[in-house]
Amino acid sequence: MKVCKFGGTSMANASTIKRVVDVVEKDPSRQYIVVSAPGKRIPADVKVTDALYACFNEVKKVGNCDKTFETIEKRFHDIVAELGVDLNVDDDLKVIKKSIEESTTADYAASRGEYLSAKILASKLGFEFVDTFDLIKFNEKGELLLNYSLDKVKAKLSKHQHAVLPGFYGTDTMGKVRTFSRGGSDITGAIVARAMDATVYENWTDVDGFLTADPRIVENPTTISCLSYKELRELSYMGAEVMHPESIFPVHSIGLPINIKNTFNPDHPGTMIVKTVEGEEGNNVVTGVSGQKGFTIINIEKDMMNGQVGFVRKVLSILEYEGISFEHLPSGIDTMSLVVKDENLNGKMQKILQKIRENIHPDNIEIHSGLSLVAIVGHNMAARLGTASRVFGALADAHINVRMIDQGSSELNIIVGVDTCDYEKAINAIYHEFVKEH
Numbered sequence: 165m166k167v168c169k170f171g172g173t174s175m176a177n178a179s180t181i182k183r184v185v186d187v188v189e190k191d192p193s194r195q196y197i198v199v200s201a202p203g204k205r206i207p208a209d210v211k212v213t214d215a216l217y218a219c220f221n222e223v224k225k226v227g228n229c230d231k232t233f234e235t236i237e238k239r240f241h242d243i244v245a246e247l248g249v250d251l252n253v254d255d256d257l258k259v260i261k262k263s264i265e266e267s268t269t270a271d272y273a274a275s276r277g278e279y280l281s282a283k284i285l286a287s288k289l290g291f292e293f294v295d296t297f298d299l300i301k302f303n304e305k306g307e308l309l310l311n312y313s314l315d316k317v318k319a320k321l322s323k324h325q326h327a328v329l330p331g332f333y334g335t336d337t338m339g340k341v342r343t344f345s346r347g348g349s350d351i352t353g354a355i356v357a358r359a360m361d362a363t364v365y366e367n368w369t370d371v372d373g374f375l376t377a378d379p380r381i382v383e384n385p386t387t388i389s390c391l392s393y394k395e396l397r398e399l400s401y402m403g404a405e406v407m408h409p410e411s412i413f414p415v416h417s418i419g420l421p422i423n424i425k426n427t428f429n430p431d432h433p434g435t436m437i438v439k440t441v442e443g444e445e446g447n448n449v450v451t452g453v454s455g456q457k458g459f460t461i462i463n464i465e466k467d468m469m470n471g472q473v474g475f476v477r478k479v480l481s482i483l484e485y486e487g488i489s490f491e492h493l494p495s496g497i498d499t500m501s502l503v504v505k506d507e508n509l510n511g512k513m514q515k516i517l518q519k520i521r522e523n524i525h526p527d528n529i530e531i532h533s534g535l536s537l538v539a540i541v542g543h544n545m546a547a548r549l550g551t552a553s554r555v556f557g558a559l560a561d562a563h564i565n566v567r568m569i570d571q572g573s574s575e576l577n578i579i580v581g582v583d584t585c586d587y588e589k590a591i592n593a594i595y596h597e598f599v600k601e602h
């Protein structure tokens with residue numbers, strides 16, 4: 165039995181939904197289907213989820229969401245009419261608009277795209293619509309209660325041979341709608357796959373699979389046919405956008421494979437994501453390269469730092485107090501560096517610097533902004549001598565100055581920090597050194 169999740173571009177309009185129907189009907193083992201809200205039909209389009217967030221904000225500004233909600237109504241009316249399903253969405257649309265206008269939360273508003281999308285697909289397929297409202301549970305902090313949710317999903321779906329479920333949301337212990345972070349329908353799909361003990365979790369999107377590098381930076385990057393959960397996590401956390409980085413958590417402990425597939429090219433085998441990669445695919449040194457812009461390094465220097473017990477803790481507790489998470493923490497004998505995402509700094513840089521100066525009395529603090537991180541990921545990197553030298557050789561040949569180096573203890577990745585003006589050049593240099601040889 166397979167669990168399938170279809171993303172926003174697959175659910176964007178009636179003609180893409182017809183492709184979804186073809187995929188599902190082609191294989192009777194595709195029994196449980198999780199969907200996203202309708203996404204972009206063309207690059208300049210607005211995703212339904214974004215339009216719903218906009219409705220919530222419009223209400224705050226002008227007291228109603230007449231203007232934006234009209235576009236949402238039209239999208240769903242068009243889909244229903246063109247698909248020819250016997251479903252009246254007007255009552256739902258009325259309730260949704262009224263609820264958004266009468267003091268609901270942004271999460272409730274955002275969740276309604278998936279809700280309607282699932283209802284429509286269920287009606288077209290003749291499958292049961294099963295709401296995730298009281299199946300996927302979060303605590304008051306919005307953290308997923310995985311075991312509880314698995315039990316609930318299993319108990320409910322065991323009563324149905326086929327079902328369509330909305331992704332992205334559930335409720336908290338107070339009964340209020342909560343969503344995952346953006347792209348979270350991938351996580352819902354993984355929960356359903358695990359709960360129902362699927363043989364495979366198919367994640368249907370609009371590309372042939374996980375690419376070895378960002379196609380906006382590298383010309384025609386190759387598709388990865390097989391990668392491990394850990395590699396997926398490293399690559400997607402660092403910007404590769406195919407799947408939500410948290411979607412492996414529900415499935416990785418039991419080794420349930422994930423298959424990324426393309427709704428618009430369904431015969432392509434796509435990418436398999438598994439516990440351990442073996443065979444020919446397992447021989448590549450580097451599996452993929454990804455990266456992100458928008459980081460700052462805070463370098464802190466203090467003589468005899470390594471002899472002072474608790475120094476790092478004091479620095480980190482300042483970040484903790486300000487609610488700022490850091491990405492990397494490379495250190496030397498008398499120096500430590502904090503690599504922080506600019507969006508997490510939230511304009512708090514001066515405050516943090518002041519606290520570090522007052523509480524820690526460093527000899528020197530330096531800030532380097534405009535940093536980008538490049539992640540070179542591959543489970544074989546640990547076993548191959550000379551990988552790091554090839555990375556730095558390729559960067560040096562491209563005249564790129566490396567500002568920071570960090571290697572995870574699993575040796576699954578090497579992260580380098582480069583000036584943002586060198587970011588694209590760095591990704592290309594690494595790609596051509598390693599990945600092209602696949």
Ligand code: ASP
Nearest residue numbers: 200213332346347348349
């Ligand atoms: N519709 C939501 C989003 O746009 C969730 C998802 O598609 O997975 O982020």
